[in-house]
Amino acid sequence: MKQNNSNAFQILQTDSGTRARRGRLMTSHGMVETPVFMPVGTQATVKAMTPAELEADGVSMILSNAYHLHVRPGEDLIARAGGLHRFMGWQRPILTDSGGFQVFSLATMRKIREDGVEFNSHVDGRRLFLGPREAMAIQRGLGSDIAMVFDECAPYPCDHKYACQAMERTLTWAAVCSQQARADGQQVFGIVQGGTYDDLRRQCAERLAAMGFDGYAVGGVSVGESEDLMLASASVSLAQLPEEVPRYLMGVGHMRQIVEAVALGIDMFDCVIPTRVARNGSALTRTGRYPLKAARYKEDAEPIERGCGCYACRTFSRAYVRHLLNTDEILGVRLLTIHNLHRYMEFMRDIQVALETGAFAQFRKTIRETVVKE
Amino acid sequence: MKQNNSNAFQILQTDSGTRARRGRLMTSHGMVETPVFMPVGTQATVKAMTPAELEADGVSMILSNAYHLHVRPGEDLIARAGGLHRFMGWQRPILTDSGGFQVFSLATMRKIREDGVEFNSHVDGRRLFLGPREAMAIQRGLGSDIAMVFDECAPYPCDHKYACQAMERTLTWAAVCSQQARADGQQVFGIVQGGTYDDLRRQCAERLAAMGFDGYAVGGVSVGESEDLMLASASVSLAQLPEEVPRYLMGVGHMRQIVEAVALGIDMFDCVIPTRVARNGSALTRTGRYPLKAARYKEDAEPIERGCGCYACRTFSRAYVRHLLNTDEILGVRLLTIHNLHRYMEFMRDIQVALETGAFAQFRKTIRETVVKE
DSSP states (O other), X not given: OOOOOGGGEEEEEEXXXXXXXXXXXXXXXXXXXXXEEEEBOTTSSOTTOOXXXXXXXXXXXXXXXXXXXXXXXXXXXXXXXXXXXXXXXXXXXXXXXXXXXXXXXXXXXEEEETTEEEEEOTTTOOEEEXXXXXXXXXXXXXXXXXXXXXXXXXXXXXXXXXXXXXXXXXXXXXXXXXXXXXXXXXXXXXXXOOTTOHHHHHHHXXXXXXXXXXXXXXXXXXXXXXXXXXXXXXXXXHTTSOSSSOEEETTOOOHHHHHHHHHHTOOEEEESHHHHHHHTTEEEETTEEXXXXXXXXXXXXXXXXXXXXXXXXXXXXXXXXXXXXXXXXHHHHHHHHHHHHHHHHHHHHHHHHHHHTTOHHHXXXXXXXXXXXX | OOOOOXXXXXXXXXXXXXXXXXXXXXXXXXXEEESEEXXXXXXXXXXXXXXXXXXXXXXXXXXXXXXXXXXXXXXXHHHHTTOHHHHHTOOSOEEEEOSHHHHHHTOEEEEEETTEEEEEOTTTOOEEEEOHHHHHHHHHHHTXXXXXXXXXOOOSSOOHHHHHHHHHHHHHHHHHHHTSOOOTTOEEEEEEOOTTOHHHHXXXXXXXXXXXXXXXXXXXXXXXXXXXXXXXXXXXXHTTSOSSSOEEETTOOOHHHHHHHHHHTOOEEEESHHHHHHHTTEEEEXXXXXXXXXXXXXXXXXXXXXXXXXXXXXXXXXHHHHHHHHTTOHHHHHHHHHHHHHHHHHHHHHHHHHHHTTOHHHHHHHHHHHSOOO
């Protein structure tokens, strides 16, 4: 590995009753307070939002995607434009996923080789190839602050034999990734796979840890398994990972799940929920979600969530936003996205404050009792 | 007529070489500098824009629509929410069209009666009825600053006989409209119809003028006729209308057409062009439009329009906006809408300055020579 930025993460406080930590992650584009939630900007845009609106919502870091940006518009184009930050006008940190997950979920006609995967683009059917070398070169071109290794995300359910093969490939590829050149100051995170099998998760985490990454992710979760299995996979993986670096649970999740994962010692999260739920017309609140298109909000003069300080709630009524959603007006989706992301950012801030003030146990209890299980 | 606000309009300057005027229109929600262009907010939202973004673009007045708001969400709901301004969070002036145009273009199964039109809603097929009384009651409920009379917009082409009947109905309905109660401070504008027939236009304008409206619109234009015919209709109508009140050319138009209509003495305009063109992926500039999705902008690091001060041009490259459009990202449409409306607002400001400085003839010549005819 060319560089190890293990001093980039600082644990400010640990919780007495759980493994939760309050931390601070230094990147090439500034500091990130953890636990952190990264909104998803797959195609170099967090859907419906400007960078200025993301900042106003309190977003400190976003996720983007090597696979999607490789397909359109191509990492070379972005590199020539000065890198992903400059291309999309976002000056705060960006983590890029390697494309492993997309190759194994979106692409068709996959042919897995030792050095990577041949597949057809989900956009135009073009034959493409991605492996650890390619994924790292793409992320180097994008210039993200954190690059993820190229992994194989096994489906759920999946038998032990296949999960083991996928894990072995993930480890081989991780080793190759760790040897690739990086963008200036770029950190690289390993990804723990192993399906829902504790022995594989343990082994994968242990062998990855020996490679000495800047941080580690728990991958292959939130792919259809139960919440309990997901948290168990995270827990068994974390037990074999170093404490002093950031740990990231990929693709999770609901607010309830985030609190539970923080309790296990997870520092970073990403999920499409707040933005996708907005496009489906639902609002997220402190106590769960509700469908704003419902007839009962027709004349409702309240904001989307009472007491919320986001632009949408400061300016418009539920009745107006509902009207926009029901007439398919873009502004409806925009306002709900602004609100839902604001809700998630406030939620992460609440977790941080709870950890700072020794109130995490109480906070976790409140979430368990008040947030509707989805 | 309950009220005549004819002092609401002030002509600050007239052009020596044409009938163009630089004016100022006072409304219940503030002053509007004319000639003015009103972006279209059919469904209580200018598509893809927040009120804050409209203000940042320099928009001083918008148009909304009685027919659409009657169908969804209903004027009673909006009235109970405190009126259209409060409902949509827009504190500057609003002009509402009466619904006449929509009834005669969008609705199906029309049955014209003496007191109005029965028709099927274009949304759900519901049987509805709109006439002069209903249209004025809707606009009173909405609380717009300027309400338009309920008119019959004849199609193009249309024979003299039908155009004459439609004109007579328009005049009868205008008289009824002028007798209806209004919202506080609401102004009412008459609409000149008569198709492309000079005798009908003259007669309609003269008889409307005798009713003493707060302002007058030239309607039934931009419905498929040539640009020359459109301008001729406007010209012959204007000759019979009072000079001292505002004159509005409905649904026009391209930048070239606006300059020509200003030269005839028109003060107000509305058109979907800047917003619709944005949704179709084209940018408007000082010299015409271009399709930003075109391959030649793939790596273009320039802003949408060089020298433009809008948020989109200050922040993003053509290459980025093109990528967003090509991946169907909402932000692409948003950024182009911000730019196109900004271009129109700057264009109107240029016309105003040209009138203030005696440079209108030169400005008109430049537009004729540089703006591509569409």
